[in-house]
Amino acid sequence: MKTRFLANTWAEFIKTKRSFALWLTVLAAAFIPAINAFILLERPEILLTKFEQTPWLTFCRFNWKNVAAVILPMYIILITNLVVQIEFRNNTWKQIYASPRSFADIFFSKLLVIQFLVPCYIICFDCFVILSGLLVHSINASYKLVIESIDWKNLLLISSRIYLGSLAISVIQYWLSLRFRNFVIPLGFGLGLWITGIILMDWDKSIYYPYVYSAFMFFINFDKEPAKLIVLLVSSITALVLALIASFFDISRLAEKG
Amino acid sequence: MEIKQAVIETDHLSYCFRGGEKVLDDINLSVPAGSIYGFLGPNGAGKTTTLRLLLGLLRCENPGIRLFGHQLHTSRIEIMRRTGSLIEQPSLYLHLTGQENLEVFRRAYDCPKSRAEKVLSITGLSNAAHKKVKAYSLGMKQRLSIAVALLHDPELLIMDEPTNGLDPNGIIEIRELIRDLSQNQGKTVLVSSHLLTEVEKLATHVGIIHQGRLLFQGTLAGLQNLQRQQSLLEIEVDKLTRAEQILSTHFQVLPKHGFAVQVVCPDADQAALINYMLVSGGVRVSRLGVAGNDLEKLFLQIISA
């Protein structure tokens, strides 16, 4: 049973071959670090003072700021859509559901592909941040972004918190993508829910709104408000579990499979 | 005749799509082991819907579908291990090569790598194995779909209009392939088609479906027998509509074509009665004869009954 699941998950990876998934991952990861390297090099007079104390932590936050709130949710919406659309576009759901695989196998093997690509994206992004920092230092040495002083601990901490905050969104987007054959619907829903989240961010009940968790994971200063970290962790995991249960049962009960 | 166990059985199967009317009504399919069962019906009759139900692709509360003697909704995985399928248009990953497509499904079916090569050679695609499916012709896609269906060497093949859209050569190739699978490998094949000529050339058993109802089920020989018993009278008249009006009270009148009405007539002796009815109704009869009755007409008769 377990080996079958692994074999099928591997088959899911084969399907992403030659699709846009890998390119999307690399390009979306490179986007912000590339822009920021450019900004740092163009505006040293304004930025240098900010980078004096903790150059890597500052640079890291400088990059993650945009990604946590904007790029990561967008990437999740797009990649989930892309992976699921492979089946719709090729009319292959019927062949999948007519093969000797349990529904759980089908549902989770594809979700696992997405849950492989999202951390991949984050790791790629972190690598690009470091490369971008090193590049900036090599051109303008006043930035002190040297290999020896890379703040691995904070980079890892920020990355894993934001990833945790994004889990529920990726399951909800997976659900929407499976539910609707027309890719515009999950895309539109995703963008709508995400923008609503940005607007709702100041609202005191926004802790119930999964689309802002990854942004909160970045923007809240947990050194000042450690209690909020616990609340956010619990909310993220609760939302993930609820989304998993709801989507699993909803999709398993679809009237038409393929 | 030897009694063979049915590989597929449905028990008063009915189905309606959400919010729609009944698409299938009281279908009692029985596909004997080792047969080539031609599932025949015009477009929109419910063939695809039936086959999708057989594969568990449509949710149905209590479908009463049995394959290999097991209930579909309790032993789906067991059943699917023994069933290969091809439903409607090709179901293939266009951005992958033929070989990669087989590889994806091979993992689901858990069969050895050699099977992929085997089915490629059975379907004559060995040379195109490393081409992207996007670049395949429709006939090649259809053959690759059959290769996927054959991967795990299933006992039962369910194919929905496998020759749809192919040129005459492609049609013959696929027909030969199906015949070979049945005769030399003992597979049971359920194949749907909207063309009687196709079914007639291939099938051992026939089921005729129209507007969601199974109107005939039996051997091909049985269908041909039925054809001999019923005769069709062709009558040339001057007033077509009037003639139809008069005759439809006592007989089954077929949709007209040309200057003649066609009437289903259980025995030819009633020709005199028909002539009398028409003449006394003011219709001039210029010719009255038994029409050359072939299966095509019988098919039309059955579905317009």
Ligand SMILES: Nc1ncnc2c1ncn2[C@@H]1O[C@H](COP(=O)(O)OP(=O)(O)O)[C@@H](O)[C@H]1O
């Ligand atoms: N997904 C669907 N939703 C609603 N109605 C459908 C759907 N698929 C088919 N139908 C209807 O069911 C009937 C039978 O269709 P189908 O089984 O595809 O016929 P066939 O394969 O014999 O041409 C048609 O009237 C069709 O309009």
Ligand SMILES: [Mg+2]
């Ligand atoms: Mg059809």
